[in-house]
Amino acid sequence: MKSKNIPASIKSKSIKDAKNEINTILSKLENKDTNFEASIEDYKRLIQLNEHVDNMFKSRMKEINRMKEHKKTK
Numbered sequence: 001m002k003s004k005n006i007p008a009s010i011k012s013k014s015i016k017d018a019k020n021e022i023n024t025i026l027s028k029l030e031n032k033d034t035n036f037e038a039s040i041e042d043y044k045r046l047i048q049l050n051e052h053v054d055n056m057f058k059s060r061m062k063e064i065n066r067m068k069e070h071k072k073t074k
Helices: 015-030 036-073
Strands: none
Touching: 015 036
16 A cells, blocks of 8 residues: 555554554454444554554654764764
8 A cells, every 4th residue: 555545634643643543443343243344444444554654664764774874974
């Protein structure tokens, strides 16, 4: 999933907020009384949240690597 497919409501979340929503969705999906149709939508959102968190970690990793390289050149 490309980051452009992630809704703004997810892109604006911090890692902590995304993690909290992921945990909430996982709890709902683990409930055996959950509506199947709602589960599909929750699962799709879970995938988007996961992709958002992954993108944020990749971005931070690039930033850290740039800082390390900059520090080496000094």
